[in-house]
Amino acid sequence: MRIVHKYGGTSLGDDARMERAARHVAFLAKEGHQMIVVVSAQGDTTDALLADTAQANPREKDAYIAVGELLSAGKMAMALEKAGCRAVSLAGWQAGIRTDSTYGNAKIHFVRGGRIEKELSSGNVVVVAGFQGIGENGDVTTLGRGGSDTTAVALAAFLQADKCRIFTDVDGVYDKDPRKFPDAVKYTALSWDAMLHLAQSGAQVLHDRCVALAKEQGVTIEVLSAFRDVPGTLVGCMEDSCPL
Ligand code: ASP
Ligand code: MG
Numbered sequence: 001m002r003i004v005h006k007y008g009g010t011s012l013g014d015d016a017r018m019e020r021a022a023r024h025v026a027f028l029a030k031e032g033h034q035m036i037v038v039v040s041a042q043g044d045t046t047d048a049l050l051a052d053t054a055q056a057n058p059r060e061k062d063a064y065i066a067v068g069e070l071l072s073a074g075k076m077a078m079a080l081e082k083a084g085c086r087a088v089s090l091a092g093w094q095a096g097i098r099t100d101s102t103y104g105n106a107k108i109h110f111v112r113g114g115r116i117e118k119e120l121s122s123g124n125v126v127v128v129a130g131f132q133g134i135g136e137n138g139d140v141t142t143l144g145r146g147g148s149d150t151t152a153v154a155l156a157a158f159l160q161a162d163k164c165r166i167f168t169d170v171d172g173v174y175d176k177d178p179r180k181f182p183d184a185v186k187y188t189a190l191s192w193d194a195m196l197h198l199a200q201s202g203a204q205v206l207h208d209r210c211v212a213l214a215k216e217q218g219v220t221i222e223v224l225s226a227f228r229d230v231p232g233t234l235v236g237c238m239e240d241s242c243p244l
Contacts, residue, residue, distance in 0.1 A: 001162040002120075003028060006038040006130065006152035010169040011226030012072060013043045015079075021167070021226060022079035025125060029085045035125045036116065036155055039076050040148040041068025046131075058103035062132075062142045066092070069129035069148065076127045087125040090115065092140070095126075097133035097154065099141045106141035108133060108150060108213070111158035128155065149210035157217035164214075164221050166206065171225035172233035173198065173205050187233050187240065195235045211235065 005025055012018045021037075029035045041049075045068040053061040073089035080087035096112030119126045130148025135141040143150050149166055156164035173195065174184040190198075192215035199208035205223060214221055220236030 002034040002036070002159065003163040004036045004038065004152050004156045004159075004161045004165065006148060006164075006166045007040065007076075007226060008148065008166075008168050009040040009043055009045070011167050012039060012076070015075075017226070018042070018072075018075055018079050019083070022076060022083045026080055026083035026085045029080075029125050034120045036120070036159065036161065037076060037080075037125060037127045038130045038148055038152040038155065039069060039072040039127060040130050042072050042075070045071070046145075059139055062103045062106075063140045066129070066132040066140050066142055069131050073127045073129040077125075080125050080127070085125055086123055087127055088119050089127040089129070090119075091129050092132035092151070093134035095128045095155070097128075097151065099133035099135050099143070101135035101137055101139070101141065103135075103139075103141055105144040106133060106135060107209070108143070108154045111154050113155075113159045116155070116159060144207070144209065146204065146207040147209070149207040150213060153210045153214045153217070153219050153221065156219045157213065164219050166221055166223050167226035168205060168223060169226065170205060171228055171230050172223050173203070173235065177203070188231065189234045189236075189238045190240050191238055192235060194240045206235070 007021045025035050049065045077087040077089040098109045099106035116126050130151040132142050172186045174186050176184045178184040196211045199211050224232035
């Protein structure tokens with residue numbers, strides 16, 4: 001199978017977490033799956049980078065904050081090599097992620113997948129820096145806070161992946177934030193529309209643009225815990241499972 005895994009900033013928050021994710025990916029690669037890994041910047045790197053750019057113009061701000069994901073992608077590729085599999089890291093522009101030119105909130109138009117296809121067929125795990133692409137004028141763009149989710153769905157759609165898994169610090173989608181409300185209830189399945197509604201009303205588990213893109217392109221997303229091997233939430237063309 002061709003599988004996209006996306007790991008968020010908390011899921012890669014320190015080297016042990018990075019290595020845990022790498023071991024999971026390496027295991028699947030060794031089973032013969034083609035693996036594409038999308039990474040966010042580690043921990044609060046993006047906040048720190050943003051704090052440096054208060055005076056910057058939008059173009060330079062994007063060029064600067066996109067670096068968090070590049071570091072993470074490089075680290076993930078090294079962790080994968082350490083876990084015994086061949087890997088290459090790619091920046092958004094190298095991965096062919098073409099966007100409009102709205103700095104700070106760019107929209108993905110399409111993915112030109114030639115480079116990724118070439119790397120996959122030569123047996124590499126492909127690690128893609130999330131949250132970024134290349135605009136119409138050739139500049140680095142970023143996709144808005146939380147945008148690495150959208151990178152994952154765009155890659156799954158344009159490279160026709162069989163699975164799109166988004167690993168996060170919660171183990172699925174809940175009716176309210178489980179970190180704040182102990183009585184929150186997890187959905188086992190949700191329609192794209194229900195997820196979109198939750199995302200737009202402040203549930204931060206998925207970037208709202210990623211859900212809209214998933215619906216448009218017919219991508220089913222699995223939302224899973226990066227830390228615990230338990231069933232998560234499926235978001236796709238399905239009936240909402242009532243909270244249990
Ligand atoms: N690193 C970016 C952010 O903090 C993108 C992401 O994590 O998806 O918003
Ligand atoms: Mg997120």
